[in-house]
Amino acid sequence: MTTGGHPQNDGESADSAKSVQSAEGVWTQGDRYWEDASAFLEMPVDGESPYELVWPECEFLIETALSVNDQSNTDPFPPPLSYVNDKKELAPPFFHEPYPQPIASAESSSYHMDGMQTVHSNIFLATMTAVKYGAFPPAFLDRCLNIFFERFVSTLPVLHRATFVFQEYTPPILLSAMAIGSLYMEKQGSRARGEMLWDLAHALIKANWHSLLVHQGPYDLTNGVQLGITVLLCRIYGMLSSKQSIRESSRGLSDASLAWAENCGILDSGLAPNSAIPAADASDDEKHQLWRYWLAREIKTRVLSGYYVLDGLDAQMLGRPAPVYSMMDMLSAPCSDDLFDNDTASDWLVRMHGTQEKESHPLKDVFSVVFSASPGLSYPPSTLSSLSLHTVLSRLQSSVLDCAQEEVTTFGIWAQSDTKRALIQVHDNVTQMQRLQEPQCLELLLRWHTVCLELTIGSSVLWGAICHQYNIEQSIVEGADIEPSELLDWPTTRDGRTALLHAVAILDTVQQIRADQPYTIHLPSSLFSASAVFGAFALGGLRAIDVPPTVDWQDVLFVDVDPSIILGELSKPTNSTGAREFIHGGNLTSPGTTHYILQDLESMRKYLHSVGRQWGIALEMEGVVQNWISLSR
Numbered sequence: 001m002t003t004g005g006h007p008q009n010d011g012e013s014a015d016s017a018k019s020v021q022s023a024e025g026v027w028t029q030g031d032r033y034w035e036d037a038s039a040f041l042e043m044p045v046d047g048e049s050p051y052e053l054v055w056p057e058c059e060f061l062i063e064t065a066l067s068v069n070d071q072s073n074t075d076p077f078p079p080p081l082s083y084v085n086d087k088k089e090l091a092p093p094f095f096h097e098p099y100p101q102p103i104a105s106a107e108s109s110s111y112h113m114d115g116m117q118t119v120h121s122n123i124f125l126a127t128m129t130a131v132k133y134g135a136f137p138p139a140f141l142d143r144c145l146n147i148f149f150e151r152f153v154s155t156l157p158v159l160h161r162a163t164f165v166f167q168e169y170t171p172p173i174l175l176s177a178m179a180i181g182s183l184y185m186e187k188q189g190s191r192a193r194g195e196m197l198w199d200l201a202h203a204l205i206k207a208n209w210h211s212l213l214v215h216q217g218p219y220d221l222t223n224g225v226q227l228g229i230t231v232l233l234c235r236i237y238g239m240l241s242s243k244q245s246i247r248e249s250s251r252g253l254s255d256a257s258l259a260w261a262e263n264c265g266i267l268d269s270g271l272a273p274n275s276a277i278p279a280a281d282a283s284d285d286e287k288h289q290l291w292r293y294w295l296a297r298e299i300k301t302r303v304l305s306g307y308y309v310l311d312g313l314d315a316q317m318l319g320r321p322a323p324v325y326s327m328m329d330m331l332s333a334p335c336s337d338d339l340f341d342n343d344t345a346s347d348w349l350v351r352m353h354g355t356q357e358k359e360s361h362p363l364k365d366v367f368s369v370v371f372s373a374s375p376g377l378s379y380p381p382s383t384l385s386s387l388s389l390h391t392v393l394s395r396l397q398s399s400v401l402d403c404a405q406e407e408v409t410t411f412g413i414w415a416q417s418d419t420k421r422a423l424i425q426v427h428d429n430v431t432q433m434q435r436l437q438e439p440q441c442l443e444l445l446l447r448w449h450t451v452c453l454e455l456t457i458g459s460s461v462l463w464g465a466i467c468h469q470y471n472i473e474q475s476i477v478e479g480a481d482i483e484p485s486e487l488l489d490w491p492t493t494r495d496g497r498t499a500l501l502h503a504v505a506i507l508d509t510v511q512q513i514r515a516d517q518p519y520t521i522h523l524p525s526s527l528f529s530a531s532a533v534f535g536a537f538a539l540g541g542l543r544a545i546d547v548p549p550t551v552d553w554q555d556v557l558f559v560d561v562d563p564s565i566i567l568g569e570l571s572k573p574t575n576s577t578g579a580r581e582f583i584h585g586g587n588l589t590s591p592g593t594t595h596y597i598l599q600d601l602e603s604m605r606k607y608l609h610s611v612g613r614q615w616g617i618a619l620e621m622e623g624v625v626q627n628w629i630s631l632s633r
Contacts, residue, residue, distance in 0.1 A: 053142045055142050055145060055166045057166045058141040058142045059138040061171060061175070062127065062136050062141075063131075064171055065172075065201075066127060066128060066200075123199050123200060123203045126199075127199075127200050135193055135196075136193065136197075140193065141178055143185070144178035144179075144181035146181070147182075147184045149164070151181075151184045152180050152184070154518060155521070156306065156387070157302065157337065158229065158299065159177075159299065160295050160340070163291075163292060168217050169217070169226060170215065170226050170230070172226075172230040173226055173229050173230045173233065175201035176197075176198065176230050176233035176234050177233055178194070178197050179194045179201065179233075179237050180194075180237050181194075182194025183614050184518065184614060198234065198237050198246070201230065201234055202253075205231065212227040212230070213227060213260060219292045219293060221296050221300060222264050222300075223264050224261070225264070225296075225300055227264075228257070228264075229299075231256075231260070232303050232306045232307060235253050236306075236310065237250070238250020238253070239313070239314060239617075240617050242616025242617055242620060244475040247617070254311070254314060257307060258307065277294075277349075277352055277353075278291075278349060280349065280353065287349055290345075291349070294348075298340055301331060301334050301335075302334050302340075304331050306387075309390050309391060309521075310521075312394030312398065313394075313522065315397065315398065316397065316450070316454065316460065317476070318460065318477075319401075319461055321398045321401040331362065331363050333361045333366050333384070333385075334391070335385060336355070336384070336435070337385045338351060338435065339355060363395075366384075366392060367395055370422045370426060371421070371422045386440040386444065389426065389429075390444065390447060392426060393444070396423055397451045399419045399422075400419055400451060416455070420558065423448065423452060423557060424553065424554055427553060430444045430448065439514070439517050442509055443520050443522060445509050446509050446510070446522060447522050449505045450525060452502050453506075453529050455498075455557075456495040456496070457495055459525075459529035460480075461480045461482070462480075462490075462532040463528065463535075464477045464479045465480040465482040466535055466536060466539065468480060468482075469484055469487055472628075474620060474624050476617065476620055487536065488540055489540075490536055491542055492585070494559070494585075496533075496536070497583050500537065501548075501556055501579065502533075502556075503530040503534055503600075504595060504600070506526050506527070507530055507603060507604065510523075510527070510607055519615060524617055524621065527611065527621065530604060531601065531604040531605075534600050534601040535601060535625065538628060539628060539632055543598065544594055544595065545594070546592030546593065546595075547592055548578035548582055549590075549592060549593045551579045555579040555580050559579075559584070598629065598633070601628065601632070604625060605625045608621045
């Protein structure tokens with residue numbers, strides 16, 4: 001449970017411990033309780049004013065999703081009711097062929113998840129009650145989906161807006177996307193509605209995963225791709241939720257997602273051949289068809305890269321390596337953002353004929369280059385997308401956690417010096433890559449410093465140790481038992497001072513993010529790591545400290561040796577920035593910048609509060625940080 005007086009989001013009570021008698025009886029959902037459905041009538045939300053729907057099919061989405069609870073229906077996802085407008089049919093079936101009923105026992109399947117085939121009837125009851133009271137007007141659902149593309153997809157492009165066709169996607173995908181979109185709507189009631197959409201999507205996955213495994217959309221390269229997309233979106237919503245029960249449910253999806261992907265053949269590399277690129281004089285129909293199939297391949301690649309990134313974020317919170325990277329290394333690297341983000345087949349073809357990306361590169365080749373001692377990536381910087389670099393950083397984080405658990409280098413695990421060299425190479429490419437937009441560059445630098453901080457101490461271990469030491473209840477990470485004297489002395493150690501440099505860099509980078517930028521899925525973990533460091537320093541009695549005004553990160557990562565010995569050709573001559581003197585506890589040779597630790601910790605609390613308006617887990621983090629501030633004063 002959460003302690004600390006953080007504010008509730010959007011005026012809604014979180015995890016209310018009361019059950020309310022409504023017209024339909026007690027409206028409960030598992031271990032969570034919902035407000036009286038009639039209260040939704042009093043909750044105005046974005047899109048309830050006169051609003052022309054982009055997707056009129058939203059009117060029938062909830063009814064279609066709820067129909068899976070009718071066991072007499074042989075199709076787990078029947079087509080939505082026909083919507084006729086100007087005598088035009090707008091609702092073809094979601095599925096284009098018959099699919100088998102879910103098997104009777106999930107225990108007979110190698111892809112078992114506890115309770116996979118069981119739909120919790122109370123979820124459907126709660127949703128039907130909410131529908132009766134008008135909780136999900138089509139304008140709300142339509143607006144959620146619009147915001148999903150406008151705000152979320154701009155930070156993690158795993159779906160393509162220009163070619164998105166509502167009818168080609170299953171209800172669980174649409175519900176998951178709308179649930180994420182609801183997080184960007186600040187009107188009262190939006191978050192509660194979004195949570196119900198997520199619960200319904202999650203229940204549909206659990207009840208119908210056998211059918212979803214064999215589903216193949218019009219342009220999907222293999223069956224099960226849409227299940228993979230749904231699981232990715234559900235995991236993102238769940239792992240960043242303010243509610244522990246939702247976070248645990250989403251972690252259950254993580255355990256099964258790659259098994260599903262392997263069963264469906266989604267893990268096949270699927271490198272795009274030159275023959276898939278139409279000629280410049282090809283017909284418009286041929287260009288469009290090949291573009292759609294190329295996009296389908298790229299979306300599959302991006303979804304699996306998204307798994308890789310999520311596993312890395314989850315591993316950081318759990319404090320152990322992600323277990324899946326050996327399977328994922330055979331995947332293709334996502335293409336550049338410029339090549340993916342085109343509105344027409346003609347625009348795509350122009351870029352395709354003018355790029356060096358006609359052939360996809362397996363991630364294992366990218367990793368091999370990153371870990372090599374040669375200067376610069378062998379692939380042109382413009383061909384590595386922001387998502388590709390995040391995938392590389394997730395792989396490096398796994399290497400960092402591997403090194404922390406291995407006393408000697410073992411087969412398949414890179415030495416720590418190799419990992420540090422790779423981190424330097426990634427940093428240089430991020431800062432020198434001109435095609436990266438500023439928000440993408442800042443996001444990558446945040447993630448880079450977060451991974452580097454893990455080299456000094458696991459942030460989840462540090463966070464858990466502080467909370468354990470001061471008896472602060474929280475559900476973010478498991479408690480860690482570190483000797484009080486060790487925790488008190490840590491800020492004075494080289495690892496502690498190194499971690500502070502990265503925490504200061506994270507704070508400085510966050511301060512450069514524009515207020516109108518949507519928060520990425522990586523931001524809570526970066527704030528989490530930096531807050532833990534500032535908290536350890538503040539509770540250790542340190543009030544102010546001078547740090548170097550500029551930092552050469554080669555000196556930080558290779559503090560005990562000449563970087564040129566390890567980096568070779570990657571090393572670049574620099575003047576001393578005082579980083580080594582600071583880490584060793586000596587006096588700075590030039591005037592430093594004074595950081596007041598409690599002020600920095602308060603700044604982190606404010607950022608967590610702001611991020612918590614979108615990603616609820618940050619609100620619990622904020623509550624813990626508030627307790628640290630109170631204890632430090």
